[in-house]
Amino acid sequence: MKKYALLLALFSGVCFAKPQVYFGADALSNSSAYSxxxxxxxxxxxxxxFGYELDFTQWNQxxxxxGIxxxxxFRKQQFYLAPIVGMHYFNKNIDYSYSLGAEVGYDFERVTIRAGYKDVDEEFYDNDAFYVGVAVRFD
Incomplete structure (x- = not known):
């Protein structure tokens, strides 16, 4: 019961908070890869x-x-650190897989500059990548 009360206290603000919508694009370290x-x-x-995002990633050719x-x-003034966990559907008979990553960023007024790393559980060429990107926020 205490666990449910703790989860309710932690995420109750999410239900009433005004969301910030954003659109982003990243260049991956793999050749011609993007997200x-x-x-x-x-x-x-x-x-x-607390955030969630829909993500399309071109890992290689x-x-x-x-996926989602x-x-x-976790914010400290304009800087943030974000762990990322996702579930993605892949083409090429790979099917579903989870992805893990981490991102650091800096928020300007409406634009965020960010860099990070992501990796997926499937074995294919270039299944992990460092990236740099930008996001535009709309309140």
Whole structure:
């Protein structure tokens, strides 16, 4: 019962918070690879935002994925650190797989500059990548 009360207290602010919508694009370290996102952040408190995003990633010439990521952002002024966990559907008979990653970023007024790393559980050429990107936020 205490666990449920703790979860309710932690995420109750998410239900009433005004979401921040964003659209982002990343260039991956793999040759010609990129990622596009559309997501929401819900402020929980001054130091934590709870977010999720839809993500399309072109990993290499043959493999791409589409999925959803959960992305809490731990903030310190304009800087943030965000662990990323997602479930993605892949083409090329790979089917579903989870993805893991981490991201650091800096927020300007409406634009975020970010860098990170992501990896997927499937074995294919270029199944992990460092990336740099930008996101535009709409309140």
């Amino acid at each position: 596009l996102q559309s997501g929401f952040y819900f402020p929980v408190n001054q130091e934590l935002d 043959d493999v791409h994925s589409f 990521n959960i992305k809490p952002a």
